[in-house]
Amino acid sequence: MGKNFKFNVKNTNGNARVGVINTPRGDIHTPAFMPVGTAGTVKAMYTDQVKELGAEVVLGNTYHLMLRPGAERIEKLGGLHKFMQWDKPILTDSGGFQVMSLSKLRKMTEQGVEFQSHIDGRKYNLTPERSIEIQCLLGSDIQMQLDECTPHPATEKQAADSLRMSLRWADRSKVQFGDRPDQALFGIMQGSVYKDLREESAKGLVEMDFDGYSIGGLAVGEGQETMLEVLDYAADLLPKDKPRYLMGVGTPSDLIESVRRGVDMFDCVMPTRAGRHGLCFTHRGKVNLKNARHADDPRPLDENSPCEASNRYSRAYLHHLMKCNEYLAPMLLTWHNLAYYQELMAGIRQSIIEDRFEKFYLETTELWAQGDIEKI
């Protein structure tokens, strides 16, 4: 890893691992969920709240930040940490995924990708080199190579061509990144749902010796069952002594199932985006606060949670705030969801430390299955 990064696995239960990444900006206890701070803010949250919930790293999106306010501008203002007032580690993606999902008039070549901003139509060029340059301007602690997130479904030929280009881009990213002791660079495994391609991707990346390895191209429409089939072998293809990051995943169920298969890091807009839409995650499954059944319910979302958003306000009040499109609704529900996600990850970590992950897994998933807090 970057010389001043260390990763130590403290204990394993089956394939599940508990560990810690030491970084110059603080430790990241794994398995970790990283809240997404797309445009330099975890939506509807103050950074101090995010920190108080136990998040030790947040994600920034290179695509969004390169368009607005611009990487060079953030660098001049002292970097992304200072800009958004977050002093713990920041992980950035490469920008590639959002270019493909959000931008207009894309043109991808071996060189990189040309695209037009979805905001103002301005033309940009993103190459493996420029992506790393941007991530360095932002001051990102954990950076991602530019890759192509192979769409689903893809034929074996399409997936192979795609992953091989991503491998060549991995190499260029690594050259551009150079020697940065205080920052880490991850390679990204692709290969779609084809085991031999996942192997080829992993092998190519491991030969380049990255600081960590991301598992890409999952949670792109293949469904949880197929995703878990890939994870059944994918994590094992990666070195045991480096962190494994499953990109863009997922639901609480996705998280615990993936930890069980050896994943250490996650990011997803799920808890924040769902919160803005009135959908809450709890230990008894999902609750849709827009549902009229909550209109007279005096109970909080979770009286046992230490989070004020979960234990203090009645479901009737939260329902009312949603109905009235009040700012406080996304503020409270995002807070609640991130609290639940961090509580879940803390529970997972503790259970692995205490050699009872499988029991924790069974109890937790059983409670979710009993569901629905709305009916309690």
Next chain:
Amino acid sequence: MGKNFKFNVKNTNGNARVGVINTPRGDIHTPAFMPVGTAGTVKAMYTDQVKELGAEVVLGNTYHLMLRPGAERIEKLGGLHKFMQWDKPILTDSGGFQVMSLSKLRKMTEQGVEFQSHIDGRKYNLTPERSIEIQCLLGSDIQMQLDECTPHPATEKQAADSLRMSLRWADRSKVQFGDRPDQALFGIMQGSVYKDLREESAKGLVEMDFDGYSIGGLAVGEGQETMLEVLDYAADLLPKDKPRYLMGVGTPSDLIESVRRGVDMFDCVMPTRAGRHGLCFTHRGKVNLKNARHADDPRPLDENSPCEASNRYSRAYLHHLMKCNEYLAPMLLTWHNLAYYQELMAGIRQSIIEDRFEKFYLETTELWAQGDIEKI
């Protein structure tokens, strides 16, 4: 006042007064600015933030709350304080003003006003009696009589007819309110810009002996100069030993000018609404954070403010959040504006206590006039 309310004027400087209203739910130091919590939430703020800024009372809107979630529902859930988790005093308006400005198909008679909800077209009937009934169901500490806010401009005949009906409604409101030792009822002075009508209104209300007196029908399009001309005599028409509340006012300049003319209490959506639109109030005047000149400005809005929203984030960051329509923009800018309003009121109170209000007034308005923090 309600038996368990007391109002004491501690000191006066010219017409400016500093005092305290003791209520069963806590003291309100006057002159006071009351943040508006329209639908049971001060928009984009946690109640604890509002409290930490020094606000000792917030406003609830009867019109909004009677439509959603409904007064009877709030009563069943334990009242508005519990519903919104605010344990200090709440002042409610009568609903009349919003019926006239927001609802559809209104029909006003001596009895009251029939209207259709602006949300779903449902029909409602608001009478002086029903307004008080609703405010009692909400558990409001300081209630307002139903009145007609005389529109501007109005002929003397229109203004006279209007204020006389409001006086009859004041009487009916008082009868309905009855004997409630823990709650207070204010009468509302009308009379438009006509001094003899303001006198008639004040005389009628004072004879009924209300717990406090609101000054209504101002800040409705007449302009600051005309408003202050009315205030030059209006406050003096009201008893010295009762609080005077100027409804729906205003800008920082409106506040300090009105205090200077004897007003004790204010409410306005100005700081919260402006904050949501990127407009900030500071000791050096207004700042529009949407302006491109802020894009690279590393300075906070006010480094000397104790409020994190004002002293921690760069104008460049706040500008960026506004441009991206991020939730954090209204969250931070509302917070900043309410902090500035509370800081202004605290400064006003302290200066009156120390017999230097006129100096404070001159210094403060001079700084505003030098303006524009954007150019500093």
